[in-house]
Amino acid sequence: MTFSAKRRKFLTETARTAAGVGVATLMLGLYTHQSRALPADAIRPPGALDEDAFLGACIRCGLCVRDCPYDTLSLATAGDDVALGTPFFTARKIPCEMCQDIPCIKACPTGALDHGMDNIDDARMGLAVVIDQEACIAFQGLRCEVCFNICPIRGEAIGLDMRHNKRSGKHALFIPVVHSDACTGCGKCEQACILEESAIKVMPVNLAKGQMQDHYRLGWDEKKKAGESLIGTDDKHRYNLPQGTRYDYEGEGLIPAEPGNVPFSDNPLDVLNGHKEGL
Amino acid sequence: MAAGKLHPGADAIAVKGWFGAHKWLILRRISQVGILILFLLGPLAGIWIIKGNLASSLALDVLPLTDPYVLIQSVLAGQRPLETAIIGAIIVAVFYILVGGRAYCSWICPVNIVTDTAAWLRIKLGLKGGATFSRNARFWLLGSTFLLALLSGTIAWELVNPVSILFRGLVFGMGMGWGLILAIFLLDLLVSKRAWCGSLCPVGAFYSLLGHTSLLRVSAAHRENCNDCMDCFVICPEHLVINPALKELPTGTGPIILSSQCTNCGRCIDVCAENVFKFDLRFNNTQTTSVTNKHEVLS
Numbered sequence: 001m002t003f004s005a006k007r008r009k010f011l012t013e014t015a016r017t018a019a020g021v022g023v024a025t026l027m028l029g030l031y032t033h034q035s036r037a038l039p040a041d042a043i044r045p046p047g048a049l050d051e052d053a054f055l056g057a058c059i060r061c062g063l064c065v066r067d068c069p070y071d072t073l074s075l076a077t078a079g080d081d082v083a084l085g086t087p088f089f090t091a092r093k094i095p096c097e098m099c100q101d102i103p104c105i106k107a108c109p110t111g112a113l114d115h116g117m118d119n120i121d122d123a124r125m126g127l128a129v130v131i132d133q134e135a136c137i138a139f140q141g142l143r144c145e146v147c148f149n150i151c152p153i154r155g156e157a158i159g160l161d162m163r164h165n166k167r168s169g170k171h172a173l174f175i176p177v178v179h180s181d182a183c184t185g186c187g188k189c190e191q192a193c194i195l196e197e198s199a200i201k202v203m204p205v206n207l208a209k210g211q212m213q214d215h216y217r218l219g220w221d222e223k224k225k226a227g228e229s230l231i232g233t234d235d236k237h238r239y240n241l242p243q244g245t246r247y248d249y250e251g252e253g254l255i256p257a258e259p260g261n262v263p264f265s266d267n268p269l270d271v272l273n274g275h276k277e278g279l
Numbered sequence: 280m281a282a283g284k285l286h287p288g289a290d291a292i293a294v295k296g297w298f299g300a301h302k303w304l305i306l307r308r309i310s311q312v313g314i315l316i317l318f319l320l321g322p323l324a325g326i327w328i329i330k331g332n333l334a335s336s337l338a339l340d341v342l343p344l345t346d347p348y349v350l351i352q353s354v355l356a357g358q359r360p361l362e363t364a365i366i367g368a369i370i371v372a373v374f375y376i377l378v379g380g381r382a383y384c385s386w387i388c389p390v391n392i393v394t395d396t397a398a399w400l401r402i403k404l405g406l407k408g409g410a411t412f413s414r415n416a417r418f419w420l421l422g423s424t425f426l427l428a429l430l431s432g433t434i435a436w437e438l439v440n441p442v443s444i445l446f447r448g449l450v451f452g453m454g455m456g457w458g459l460i461l462a463i464f465l466l467d468l469l470v471s472k473r474a475w476c477g478s479l480c481p482v483g484a485f486y487s488l489l490g491h492t493s494l495l496r497v498s499a500a501h502r503e504n505c506n507d508c509m510d511c512f513v514i515c516p517e518h519l520v521i522n523p524a525l526k527e528l529p530t531g532t533g534p535i536i537l538s539s540q541c542t543n544c545g546r547c548i549d550v551c552a553e554n555v556f557k558f559d560l561r562f563n564n565t566q567t568t569s570v571t572n573k574h575e576v577l578s
Binding site: 013016017018020021022024025028029031032033035036052053055056057058059060061062063065066067074075076077078079080083084085107108109110111112115 | 321322330331332334335336337343345346349350353356357358359360361363364367412413415416419420423426427428430431432433434435436437438439443444447448450451452453454455456458459
């Protein structure tokens with residue numbers, strides 16, 4: 001082979017390899033981009049970095065899976081919708097039991113699970129949302145409160161909001177309300193929900209939460225912070241009050257008038273009998 | 280027709296017996312399957328000698344081991360791994376610098392069993408030809424895995440890495456991962472001889488670079504006994520590495536196989552009826568001139 005023929009062969013073969021590898025790289029690159037989409041029901045272990053950083057830091061070793069005492073975690077296999085080999089759990093199947101010593105984080109060799117997190121209550125794996133108020137039986141006026149009672153941070157992450165039952169007119173509704181400042185997204189509530197399909201579900205925080213603009217100032221919060229109203233003194237509220245009551249805006253709200261200071265008796269029978277007396 | 284042999288190693292079996300002619304192969308399979316069993320003892324029998332997988336593991340609750348290749352990708356993706364992972368990677372790297380980088384391929388990697396089986400079937404079925412891939416493609420692919428980690432901020436290669444998929448699959452659950460392993464088997468069997476391990480796999484490429492100056496090497500110590508039966512060339516997964524050591528080229532090379540593509544699998548030792556080969560240290564190269572890479576460039 002002459003020198004130029006050799007050079008030609010070298011160049012064509014190099015170009016061939018480069019092109020082949022280029023195509024493979026491009027395809028893998030596109031697939032990589034797609035694989036960032038984490039299904040909403042796949043939850044990362046506690047302390048997981050945000051998804052983009054997690055996919056760079058997690059080396060798919062499965063040590064967190066091994067050290068989870070409840071077999072909550074598993075590694076995504078080919079065919080799962082989760083990035084291959086990364087750890088996740090599905091709350092409805094096996095939720096996170098929120099171990100106090102957080103063995104999964106300790107097991108992580110790379111820091112994909114944040115070793116700086118030492119209190120499991122600080123975990124934000126997701127956020128529980130009472131997602132179907134039509135199906136949740138509490139909204140129908142039935143007593144349930146299973147999610148409220150199973151919650152590991154009972155009373156803080158899920159509270160019960162008592163509301164009037166307009167249908168019966170005389171009962172209360174015990175409505176579960178999730179508080180995002182305490183909910184860790186462990187999924188115990190989603191798993192425990194008694195319905196065929198859970199009415200409370202752990203969602204990724206970015207899907208579950210709204211966010212006010214920074215410019216919102218809530219008067220009552222600002223007042224509490226400043227110790228006084230920022231918009232001038234409160235006028236005494238004098239209009240449309242029930243008879244015999246006054247209103248203290250600064251303090252207790254509606255205040256019944258002193259007994260004895262009322263133009264009519266406390267006893268409703270007196271009103272009825274008074275009518276008779278007048279005859 | 281030496282290269283068309285259906286039974287490479289037949290002479291060695293006649294001389295050394297079947298076990299003698301498969302000694303290193305058997306030891307390698309014991310190593311590969313044994314490591315898998317060690318990892319499986321925990322989940323299956325509750326005996327936790329080692330847990331994790333080849334990406335990172337913890338042996339006897341104290342010894343961390345981490346794949347330096349995956350860790351480098353994580354660093355390129357912009358992450359700062361913890362000390363545990365770094366120490367683990369250094370331990371693994373030092374080990375392979377001693378025993379030969381691509382010893383990972385032949386003594387640990389489970390895909391090697393798949394591709395060896397395909398290569399064995401190719402010989403038995405007399406399959407020849409097919410597509411050719413550049414043996415340097417793996418280095419291009421290695422570079423592209425680094426580039427993808429850098430650009431995407433994720434360990435992109437781990438989404439498709441057959442080595443991880445097979446080993447992790449066997450230890451943690453396979454899912455549809457068998458499809459990829461079957462594809463590699465068929466690639467090696469029908470499309471191109473030794474295509475995956477010999478041309479494409481960037482993991483092997485990484486470990487060959489890691490073990491570029493590794494201590495433990497195969498030596499054609501008694502090359503004067505070579506009777507040109509070609510069995511070693513037929514059986515060797517990286518047959519280009521043998522020639523400079525076995526045949527004293529005009530440049531004067533050998534007898535140590537210095538090419539970092541040699542996987543230290545020891546099959547050449549097995550199939551040689553004349554006992555030409557043995558494991559040795561790289562310092563015992565009697566020749567002064569070393570042309571480790573020259574040969575690779577020529578290929």
